[in-house]
Amino acid sequence: MRVLDAFSEAYDKSPEGIWYAPGRVNLIGEHTDYNDGLVLPFAVPWGVTLAASPREDDTIRLISLQAGTQTIDSLEDAHGWARYPTGVFWALRREGFPVRGADIVIDGDIPEGAGLSSSAALEVATAFALNDLYALAQSPLALARISQLAENDFAGMPCGIMDQATSALAKAGHALLLDCRSLASRHIPFDLPAHGLRLLIINTNVRHALADGQYARRRQECENAAKHLGVPALRDVTDLAGALTLLKGNERKRTQHVVTENHRVEALIGLLRANAVTEIGALLNASHLSLRDQFEVSCPELDVAVESALRGGARGARMTGGGFGGSAIALVPADRTDSVETTVKAAYADRAWHPPTILTATPAPGAHRLD
Template sequence: MSRSGSGETAARVNALREKFAKAYGHRPEGIWRAPGRVNLIGEHTDYNLGYVLPFAIDKNALVAVRRKSQLEPRSQVLDFASTYGSGDELPITSVTVDELVPRAVPGWAAYPAAVLWALNQLDDVQIGGLELMVDSDVPVGSGLSSSHALEVATAVALDDLYGLGLSKVQMAQLTQRAENEFVGAPTGIMDQSASLMSHAQHALFLDCRSMETQAVPLPLAQHDAVVLVINTRVEHSHVDGGYAARRASCEQAAAALGVESLREVHSVAELEAIADPVARRRAKHIVTENQRVLDAVAALHASDLGAVGKLLCQSHESMRDDYEISSEELDAAVEAAMAGGAIGARMTGGGFGGSAIALVKRERIEPVSQAVREAFDHAGYVEPAIFTVIADEGAGRA
């Protein structure tokens, strides 16, 4: 069941409309939503042109927008506000269209600004001044793709308002360019694709080379199972150096093998030709993770959650040992979840913090959650935020 049209979302939409009017003195022309995502399996394979299997979740970014007319004062000024602010006055970040250059916009406003910049790089597109306000319940820094949800919501809104007629693939590619070139984060194309293309109760099998997709049923209800998110509250950022270093290692490995991308490598044995041991380990994760995605798709079609659970655990071990992007908190979450009776568990997202996920029978939600809390308390970590997520619909009008 989709939560995108739920009463909770409707209440947020109404509240955002009122806050927009109070901040700007005008009603927005519309409000659009884009969900965050959980990546079930297939980590760091997207920028290696491999396979991924994410799904959109029932936490989303809402974006309200009003275009300015040429007759208005400040007609070429872009105003960005967020409900994150406290008090009656919401802070507004303002920048002119001419000032939209990479790295020039501070803070969270860089993400919608990046989309505007990327759109204005297209032929025959000229986005002028506007007022924008965002409200998001995707936890920031949690590995659930809060930044891409904001970018996708902005892209969908402007595509709709300006009648651009962009396809979902084009919008995914556009937001990737915005993230890479304007924000400065060398991310792949998975997160925005999941936010745009997902369907309720399904995972999105995406071939990141061809951009072909397949909706894969998630047979959770028939097994009375859920996906539990364990937010370690250790924030991560794709702008930090660790993510870029992993991508550089993959490019180094591909060059050593004489291939365009690691997608073209199909066995671990082929990796012996890579002299650098670090690059070889990074490549091993990508090659084995691509196969795990294919195996997970087959297991889901067979409704074999036990097989999916084993693949999740193998994926985590690979990210911990070969790709080295896990953390003490993520490892503790996975180990405790499994000890508490989870079917499978792994870290999800870019790594170096963020969240883990656990595939759990509904009757084991509380025992698994309690095991994780106790492990974190014993280790002296910050108490994690633990919640279930629903596979929801992709982006659109709210």
């Protein structure tokens, strides 16, 4: 195992343990998590492996086999990628847990820039490691909340809890239905091969520079709309038509997306319970149109990925993740996989775009200790 060899070479000792946390892809329920809504993600078979040992001082030594080395003597020293694992130390200490330093080596195989939440995987792997190293006795959900706190308040990304909760709680062969208000969750069987289907992740290999600032702006617009409607969050809007008459501009459009997207999550769950997996494609298509037109977080590369996948034979497709780049997903009959891949890549080539990377995703297990 690469992290074991790298740890022994760097620190001249063996790690006290090795932990793993996966990335995630969201089947449906986009930009609903920070509106206290419903989401239906699952863990992907790529993630972060982390070897660690505790220290008797407060120094954090980080080695990433992909991103380099940082030594953190003061939490403020962390920069770039190191703010995600360092933020977990910060969050645990802020919550009163007796966490000191650690020697850490990190190895990841999540496709870069694909929008599969490598940051959450890194945070959750760190949280699981520190939970064991310092005998904190915290549940996986509590560790997901610590990881979200690290990303929100230390790394400065105002995300909801979906990414961290999926990484911590996922189950192989299942999607995770998560209520982002109560944090109640349920594992929903999601066996695509049994229905002759595959879920393709189409990584556009682009990330537009405006992404992070626009994410924060969308969240603020949603909060403003909820305030104008007199509800705690957009999840609480029950009369959409009435609400839309009270709102204007972006707040109106954001509200329409969030409310209808929550309905789509519920509808998709109903289809899965009825074993009508082949019928969920229309909901994926509707989700993409809403994200494109009402929430305005798509981009040409994502739109072309979705449109060309449908032309190639996909039953449904949509952008997934925060938007402005990253990945789309496509629900594809197994015998149409080659056709979809060919059609998508040809559409990109016609526009002289860098070719997309296409992967097959299967629901994978959540975070756990390897050794």
